[in-house]
Amino acid sequence: MKRFIPNILGWATALATTAILHGQSAQVPAAPQDGVIVIENVRLHPVSEAHPEMIDNGWIVFEDGRIVSLGEGAAPKTDGEATRIDGQGLSLVPGFISAPSQVGLLEVGAVSATDDRRESADRSPEAAPWIAVNPDSDLIPVARSAGILHTLAVPSGGTIPGQTSVLRMDGWTTEDLAVMRNAGVVLSWPMAASVNAPWMRRGPREQRGDIDQRLKGIDRWFDSAEAWNAAREADPTIRTDLRFQAMGPVLRAEKPIFIRADSRGQIETALAWAKARGYRPVIVGGAAAADCIEVLRSSSAPVILTRVHRKPASRHHPVDAPHS
Template sequence: MNPTPFMRLVGKTVRRAYTLAPTATLALSSVVHAQNSTAPSKPQSKPIAIVNATIHTATTAQPIIEHGWVLIENGIVTSVGVTPAQLPAGVDVVDAQGMHLSPGFMASATQLGLIETMQAEATDDRTEYGEFHPESVPAVAINPDSDLLGVARNAGVLLALVTPMGGTVSGSASVIRLNGWTTEDLTVDARVGIVVQWPLVEATKQWWTRRSVDDQKKRFAETRAKIDRFFDDAKAWVAAKAADPLVAHDERFEAMRSVLEGRDSVFITVGSASQVESAVLWAKERGMRPVLIGSNGIVHEIDFLRNNGASVIVTGTHQLPGSEALHPNAPYELPKQLANAGVPFALASGDEPAHERNLPHNAATAAAFGLDPEAALRSITISPALIAGIADRYGSIEAGKSATLILTRGHPLEITSGVTQAWIDGCELDLNNRQTRMKAKYDEKANQGR
């Protein structure tokens, strides 16, 4: 008797379980030992004055202040300007000696903290089972002991807009700071919008396509109908709850309230021009604020995006063009084109969390291909803060905002600059991490002539 598909599947599963058991044990053991051993920083205990710095404020009014100073009290910037002749008494002074001070970088559309290593499923919290989970909050699943947080901090990435993956409505988006003992310590804002994985709207016929054109169109229509029905139900529940507080609570629909009311954004992942148009029009018809996450297809829809008031999170410049018809420089020049058109955008690395440290290099590439360097800096500081709704607290160096800052030897986007000191909410960070410790270890090996 030929084995049924189920029997074949069970057989493979059982055999793989026996085969992978030792491997999984080793992988999980490695994960445990790879946890971040750098202790989070203590809260600021006394005022700090950073003096004689070239300050990149990430504002348009005064983008650069030469020979500047910043006074930090209780984690907040209380004064910004040219270094005074007389400093206040009782402050810790950091003499920058001409180095560059800028806001800490903010990663966007990242899963930083939700996954440690691809080989160990137990460390992967990027997705939830099922199609519709707006109530799922990434902030509560972040691993404060992740080694990857320390690596990103060392590169100046101090904040992150974390977006879940999978399903159709993947969950809420969260903003975290990269310093803290617990998920509560790390959380800046647990909910800043919801994430929707937008379906394809055009059929394709390629060598890898297994479904017919008609079947593809049918599936697209079914997925779109499910999305519409879910959002219709959520809107109806919000209206019913407002009319009668005794209506049964629904955690999924409650999580969508701020988005349906236009207070928070709906983050929509797209990968083609047709997806861009259909997603934006869908969101606007429902009175929502669309923020597109993607790169492919954006270049063809810049005027459309400007005319419809949509924002964009560009998923990296270090990638190939989306089609053979585009110039190889197209990904590098996209940020400049968006800026020239007046489309609000932030720049993401578009890479896996282990490589989030490369975020500033993506912005530097955009600057090398025509984007103003200070605009490139804003695309990874104040711009993502504006998109996430936290710009009143983070993203620029201004009095009254959080002292979340980095000090670099040169311009913050130069690869050779390097971060020498960093602060989150006024707490000076330990920039050591597993990678710096491994470098020191093998430097010592070389010094020993081994």
């Protein structure tokens, strides 16, 4: 009996270890580039200011995992040996960047243990998605096979769900995946107008009051964050507040603030608020961006469009409005 119990424990440990290993993704990150690679006789889509037009018969040179040069016509000779690939009849485009993305933060929606998209608090600017991302996610190689080489990981839930992180879709650990750990902070902007619908149980006046309270709450919180950062700069011994400390780069306009806003009222009020405070806004969502082009142009605010494969906002919009 004494010998039987250790044997049972040994088998249980072995089975548990096997289950853990089986649950990991079978993806193997690529090895670092060894040598120079030249792709020639290929159709290039550079998508850059230096080369805004398509190059029908071009070449491109890679070294140390980066593009070092490209051009039209015959490929130049390189120093030393190089792997040359004939791209005749093929097209070459830059790797896509998926933004906003939750790849690696959510695996199975029905299993809460695989969902790291949100924190429990309403304001969590210190939450960094690069730490929470699962490098063994089966969705990472799927995204990579579709040409998505980088993502902008964006958390959700609450007024300030957290930071954004730029991740590469290749690596063994979260440190390998992280290109930019803190690319900015996300702010969910309140609705700008009341909703008149059968399912809405609150009247317009009550909704307007809720919107005003949320806007005032955002202002008070950012006032406190600015005050703490100013005090911390004057006196480094002040007690640390991780939430306010994480807001520092945004408050100093060193990093952008990603504002989730869809309606015209949301976009216009969010841009006015950011301008008044001296922040660098990036609109995320932008369903009604086409209705406020002049405001966006004057503010020079970038827009990340989401849900482009959806129906138009109203019946008088063109059918291709979401993605045109």
